[in-house]
Amino acid sequence: MLFSSELIKGTLKTIILKLLSENKRMYGYEITQKVKDLTADRIQLTEGALYPTLHALEADGFLTTETEYIGKRVRKYYSLSKEGKAKSKEKLSEFSDFMDTMKFLLDIKPKVA
Amino acid sequence: MLFSSELIKGTLKTIILKLLSENKRMYGYEITQKVKDLTADRIQLTEGALYPTLHALEADGFLTTETEYIGKRVRKYYSLSKEGKAKSKEKLSEFSDFMDTMKFLLDIKPKVA
DNA sequence: TTGTTATACATATAAGTCTTATGTATAATA
DNA sequence: TATTATACATAAGACTTATATGTATAACAA
Numbered sequence: 221m222l223f224s225s226e227l228i229k230g231t232l233k234t235i236i237l238k239l240l241s242e243n244k245r246m247y248g249y250e251i252t253q254k255v256k257d258l259t260a261d262r263i264q265l266t267e268g269a270l271y272p273t274l275h276a277l278e279a280d281g282f283l284t285t286e287t288e289y290i291g292k293r294v295r296k297y298y299s300l301s302k303e304g305k306a307k308s309k310e311k312l313s314e315f316s317d318f319m320d321t322m323k324f325l326l327d328i329k330p331k332v333a
Numbered sequence: 334m335l336f337s338s339e340l341i342k343g344t345l346k347t348i349i350l351k352l353l354s355e356n357k358r359m360y361g362y363e364i365t366q367k368v369k370d371l372t373a374d375r376i377q378l379t380e381g382a383l384y385p386t387l388h389a390l391e392a393d394g395f396l397t398t399e400t401e402y403i404g405k406r407v408r409k410y411y412s413l414s415k416e417g418k419a420k421s422k423e424k425l426s427e428f429s430d431f432m433d434t435m436k437f438l439l440d441i442k443p444k445v446a
Numbered sequence: 447t448t449g450t451t452a453t454a455c456a457t458a459t460a461a462g463t464c465t466t467a468t469g470t471a472t473a474a475t476a
Numbered sequence: 477t478a479t480t481a482t483a484c485a486t487a488a489g490a491c492t493t494a495t496a497t498g499t500a501t502a503a504c505a506a
Contacts, residue, residue, distance in 0.1 A: 230343065342493065
């Protein structure tokens with residue numbers, strides 16, 4: 221079951237920044253696979269969304285890049301800059317607060333573990 | 334503190350349907366105030382988002398309306414149709430799953446109560 | 447009584463984000 | 477040798493929301 225895309229809207233930057241805070245460097249395709257794996261295929265990032273977002277985060281100074289060749293194929297690694305690390309924490313914290321607020325607003329009971 | 338609007342994107346229909354599942358009928362302005370109150374001002378629905386969405390939900394058959402006059406002022410009440418009640422449950426369930434998935438993906442620890 | 451704020455509806459234009467489609471190319475596997 | 481996976485990227489369009497604007501009544505404060 222895939223989540224309706226409207227739900228995922230607005231979470232892409234947060235997801236990218238969080239993954240990069242846990243991994244020194246990642247490349248685009250790797251990010252899509254990681255998210256797919258970690259969510260049991262329920263969130264599948266599309267390239268048309270991912271690459272422009274990576275470029276935007278880089279343009280904003282949150283990410284730095286290094287390009288490497290694997291054989292003849294290009295691979296572009298992204299890492300968090302100092303500002304990116306701060307931004308990552310900020311985004312995560314905001315998302316966590318947002319979930320708490322929504323949980324209360326929607327009166328969602330936590331599942332019994 | 335207001336949540337960045339990108340986070341709220343995609344949750345509007347869910348919020349409306351949930352509130353209407355708890356209240357026999359509500360009017361637009363009332364919904365904005367209820368959300369403002371329940372979220373301590375952190376989510377403020379704008380009219381430019383709310384009314385088109387209410388109209389869309391009505392057009393899709395999820396909401397029914399009745400117009401009343403309070404003095405000379407029009408008030409338009411919205412209620413869930415049978416399909417709307419089902420949709421409300423569906424949306425809530427999906428959102429709840431989505432939060433669980435995101436919590437896992439972002440490795441967010443529950444706050445100690 | 448007059449100005450301001452709150453109530454209450456609505457829409458149009460613009461902005462932002464994402465989807466879909468397309469393009470290029472190499473590597474691995476059936 | 478054909479298909480799938482890897483890996484980048486962009487363009488056009490769709491969808492959702494923000495901002496601005498419009499209309500009008502009611503309540504309240506100066």
